[in-house]
Amino acid sequence: MVLNSVKDCVDYINEKNIKNSDVFVIGGESIYSAFIPYCNVAHVTYIDFKYEADRYMLNLDKDGDWSLELETEEETYFDIPYTFRLYKKVGKEDEHGKNI
Numbered sequence: 001m002v003l004n005s006v007k008d009c010v011d012y013i014n015e016k017n018i019k020n021s022d023v024f025v026i027g028g029e030s031i032y033s034a035f036i037p038y039c040n041v042a043h044v045t046y047i048d049f050k051y052e053a054d055r056y057m058l059n060l061d062k063d064g065d066w067s068l069e070l071e072t073e074e075e076t077y078f079d080i081p082y083t084f085r086l087y088k089k090v091g092k093e094d095e096h097g098k099n100i
Contacts, residue, residue, distance in 0.1 A: 006034045029055040042066065042087040049080055060087045 003009045013023060025035040036042075036058060044060065060066040070086040 006038070009035075010038060029057050032057050040089045042085075044085045044087060045082055046071075046085050047080060047082045048074070065090055 001012070003012055012018075020040065025031060025039065042060060044057075061068065066087045067090050068085060069088050072084045074081050074083050076082070
């Protein structure tokens with residue numbers, strides 16, 4: 001399935017009644033920025049190293065709309081320390097009143 005816009009993706013998800021928990025956004029910064037308003041949960045690989053780049057993903061630690069819920073122990077891959085982080089959008093609940 002090839003969809004060419006955020007609207008097309010959102011419409012497809014809604015038309016097919018696809019559960020939020022079955023949708024993952026994977027891409028570069030422009031894809032993340034386009035879809036972040038539609039996301040309630042973010043799974044982030046946090047790399048404790050500052051790379052020089054021309055684009056950066058939104059820093060969820062500095063955004064009041066997001067809360068860090070979980071973080072793994074730090075691990076290292078080729079001398080680069082990283083953790084996995086789970087963020088949830090503040091105040092977003094599912095139809096059962098649970099955060100999604």
